[in-house]
Amino acid sequence: MREQEALIHYRCGNTTHTQMRGVESDTLTIHLGKWAYCPHDVRSKGHEWVETGGQTLTQVRLGQRRSP
Numbered sequence: 001m002r003e004q005e006a007l008i009h010y011r012c013g014n015t016t017h018t019q020m021r022g023v024e025s026d027t028l029t030i031h032l033g034k035w036a037y038c039p040h041d042v043r044s045k046g047h048e049w050v051e052t053g054g055q056t057l058t059q060v061r062l063g064q065r066r067s068p
Contacts, residue, residue: 029042
């Protein structure tokens with residue numbers, strides 16, 4: 001049986017944060033009590049949290065790469 005992944009409910013939509021740094025650390029945090037993802041660095045300032053509707057981390061990362 002496959003383990004269920006935790007769902008990411010927010011992703012950062014700040015255009016200066018959309019470039020992934022190539023590392024996977026410091027990309028997850030809690031926002032309003034739910035998991036949130038920023039491909040740049042969750043410790044940086046200026047996040048613009050956008051609701052995902054509840055996606056896996058893989059789905060959020062793939063969607064981030066496709067975003068303009």
